[in-house]
Amino acid sequence: MKIALAPLQGFTDLVFRRAFAKYIGGIDQFYTPFLVLQKGDELRTSHRREVEPNVEENLVPQFIGNSLKEFIFFRDYLIDLGYKKMNWNLGCPFPMLVKKKKGSGLLPFPDLIEEILSGGLDDRIELSVKMRIGYDSSDELGAVLSVLNQFKIAEIIVHPRLGKQLYKGEVDLKAFEQAMVLSKHPITYNGDINSLEDFQRCLEQFPSLESIMIGRGLLKDVFLAKKIKGEDISSSQERLDLLEKIHGEIYDSYDSYLSGDTQILSKLKPIWEYFASNFNNERKVYKAIKKAGSIKKYNAAVAFAFQQGAKD
Template identity: 45%
Template sequence: MSFTLLSSPLQGFTDFRFRNAFHHYFGGVDTFYAPYIRLDGKLKIKSSYQRDLQLENNTTLNVIPQVMTNDADEFLFVVKYIQELGYKELNWNLGCPYPMVTKRGMGSGLVKESDKIDHILERVHAETNVVVSMKMRMGYENSSEILDTFPVLEKYPIKNIAIHARIGKQLYKGGVDLDAFQRCVESTSHKLYYNGDITTVNKFKEMQERFPSIDHWMIGRGLIADPFLPSMIKENTIEYPENRLEIFKEFHDTIYQQYDEFLSGPTPIKMKMLGFWEFFSQSFSNPQKTYKAIKKAGNPRAYQSAVSEILKQEKR
């Protein structure tokens, strides 16, 4: 069966600079979801969101914008903005697990609020022609919350629902709940996408066998930890390219240069790359040592030296 691979939106990581470089050096991803737009009560689009979605910054990609809100007016405001840019679909984030979001009744904290979800979807579908898709956790406190919401979702022509097979309060701890995801498959007529812990080619195959009806697969942290993963899944191989480290270095240098030009000063670029290396290090032979070397680098020159040494050690 043919399948589609999607890049899950990760705030602070998968902006247009990362997406473009990833697509150029690795490929394998059919559709990228942009990190969410969040308005916080002000009907104004931040410049960072504007840059991320400008068409000239996404010329070679299939990109879908995302909104995180629990307010219908905010949702409608973002719909108007993305449609003016030429986007036809808006993804609604009911998946973010972080307490600073969920305590305000957004992200996965909104899953149990079926009346509020109903109100927002009713207005959006009555007042706009935007295509709505959703990204959800199975709930915040327990995995039955999404099941209680499905009857509301059945009322609307939602394009698809990507479900991360965890609950919000787990954050990213513990395993995915595949039995609960199966209950989702059995409880809705909407098209479901699977998201959660696709970290290797073999893990992907296991998921395919477990859920034969699913043909869209979303990869989040695993895609950053191992940027070769989507193309290897597509090519059905567990063998890395012989020039793996050279490709990774070119990709790394590209995003480093672009973030360095955009961010002001050595501290912001170090923190940005440290975040990436928390994931990158996982595909190196000694993740802890690799990450520690990056963390110790106190200035840009030391950082570049640490990266060179890491790649040299990995070649041996």
């Protein structure tokens, strides 16, 4: 089973990915959160930093856009940097982007997807797509997949919710099954795998799956990919040590290029929304971190987290 770490804007940036690869492992493919052009042709420094220089192993840059011009910009930019794979985001549900026919907002417009792929695909770089099962209705799925079937696409990652659902409600496994039947490209499952049991259930339902992508589940239990691969780290002390190492690495990396408590805390604190679940008494841990208004208080809250021990 191939396991990818899902891109999560604000969480899985280069600092997190590199620390994860160095200390935890179990991941076959990493993705950047989506890169986007500002004012049609500018890429923010923070987005450039995600992919420049090209040094991360198994990193697939992801971009979002709804025009051939944007597609070609990212394609050529990533080819120039030496990347062999790129991922097009057709899944983002943020209303501001959806309104502009970006992310899942492009799913009701298969003709536009076709036009972009016709003009934009290039043999020098492999394309994968990450998508929802539709924006408004899963009835959109068939038309989108029949367009994708016409092109050379390496992989389609399907998160079986509608764009309009955001992250609410159940995943629609019937629609996912339909995607597996309709697509001639390999399909990767993504959504709500938070435990080994969730993974086993998924595999029972879709025994032909060869690849999954996990986001929040891997932030809440950083050892989940290793558990799935049967490489569990058995001692709780060993896990705690690794959690300390990954946190220390993330802390030091932000500290090296950000300045001032406010900037550093604005990167570190949000991670704990999910990361706190790696510890016993996760609610108390998260509350302590959220309350910390200075680096000194943050460090005290982190020490409190580590005193609670690693969850089984």
